[in-house]
Amino acid sequence: MDEGLGLPQGAFAKIDAQEDEIFYEPPRLVCHIDDGAIAALTEFYRVTLPEGGVLLDLMSSWVSHLPPEIDYAEVIGHGMNETELAANPRLTRWFAQNLNRDPKLPLADASVDAAMVCVSIQYLQQPVGVLREVARVLRPGGPLVISFSNRCFWTKAVAIWRALDDSGHARLVERYLRHAGFERIETSQLAEWVEDVSDPMTAVVGRAAAM
Ligand SMILES: C[S@@+](CC[C@H](N)C(=O)[O-])C[C@H]1O[C@@H](n2cnc3c(N)ncnc32)[C@H](O)[C@@H]1O
Numbered sequence: 001m002d003e004g005l006g007l008p009q010g011a012f013a014k015i016d017a018q019e020d021e022i023f024y025e026p027p028r029l030v031c032h033i034d035d036g037a038i039a040a041l042t043e044f045y046r047v048t049l050p051e052g053g054v055l056l057d058l059m060s061s062w063v064s065h066l067p068p069e070i071d072y073a074e075v076i077g078h079g080m081n082e083t084e085l086a087a088n089p090r091l092t093r094w095f096a097q098n099l100n101r102d103p104k105l106p107l108a109d110a111s112v113d114a115a116m117v118c119v120s121i122q123y124l125q126q127p128v129g130v131l132r133e134v135a136r137v138l139r140p141g142g143p144l145v146i147s148f149s150n151r152c153f154w155t156k157a158v159a160i161w162r163a164l165d166d167s168g169h170a171r172l173v174e175r176y177l178r179h180a181g182f183e184r185i186e187t188s189q190l191a192e193w194v195e196d197v198s199d200p201m202t203a204v205v206g207r208a209a210a211m
Contacts, residue, residue: 003128005179007160012125016155020098020123023156024080029062029087032119033149037201040190041065041118041147044203048143053113058134059120060094062087076112078105103129107137115144121173122152122161131180138208144182146173147203150193166193166200173204182206 002011016023031038046067049055053072057064060077061084077094079085085094095106103126115134124130134144150166164172170187177185184207193200 003126003179005128005175011160012158014125014156014158020080020100020156023153027062027081027083027087029084031063032151033201034199037149037191037199038065040201041203042067044147044188044190045116045145046070048145048205049114049116054111056107056112056115056134056137057091058115058117058130059099059123060085060088060091060118064088064090064116065118066090076107099130100125103133105133105137109136110139112137113139113142115142117144117146119148119152121146121148121176122157122169125158127176128179131176131182135181135208140208140210142208143205144177144208145203145205146177147190147201148173149199149201151199166202170202170204177204177206180206181209183209 042065045065051070054074055072056076058078060079064075074092075090077085077088077091078097080096080098082096085091085096115138121127138144148169160172161169174185174187185204187202187204190203191198191201
């Protein structure tokens with residue numbers, strides 16, 4: 001299923017086609033990007049996410065990369081591994097759910113002020129279905145920040161992601177957001193790639209449309 005994106009057949013196939021629960025069963029209390037990329041993302045969150053708002057950190061782990069000095073009303077976490085989510089000090093509550101099996105979020109319409117998906121979008125096999133759900137739970141105008149680098153769990157990334165380079169990834173994420181009904185889509189290069197020195201970091205932001 002290509003969700004009307006006009007992508008080739010097999011675009012969402014993974015090398016490791018086993019259930020995702022098997023791959024994500026061992027907790028990984030590691031950082032998936034380097035310190036410079038994290039600092040750049042945190043600074044981007046500082047100016048993009050509303051202070052005091054309700055946030056949804058979708059596809060999270062034990063870190064959310066939020067600015068430490070800013071308080072939010074709630075940070076709702078979602079991921080695949082309960083040990084990782086329980087270890088995340090920023091989350092006020094969380095739930096585990098395989099979005100490749102069930103994209104429906106257990107959250108009310110227009111109940112979230114901003115949402116984030118960090119270094120994880122490449123694992124979604126129904127990205128438009130999931131992002132439509134994010135649009136549903138966001139209040140109108142609320143931002144969704146999708147960030148990514150050039151590293152990933154290769155066997156779990158979908159084929160279309162594996163076929164593209166960094167700028168192709170940005171175009172693909174923009175396309176996901178457009179098809180999910182997001183507006184005012186903007187891409188920012190947060191950190192540059194320098195071979196063996198620094199990880200690149202890109203953020204694509206879309207705003208939820210009025211219902
Ligand atoms: C590389 S980690 C990134 C974690 C975190 N966002 C970070 O910045 O460190 C990839 C995450 O994608 C999420 N993920 C992968 N496959 C998923 C699936 N099928 N359903 C839901 N979440 C999934 C898991 O939460 C996993 O921890």
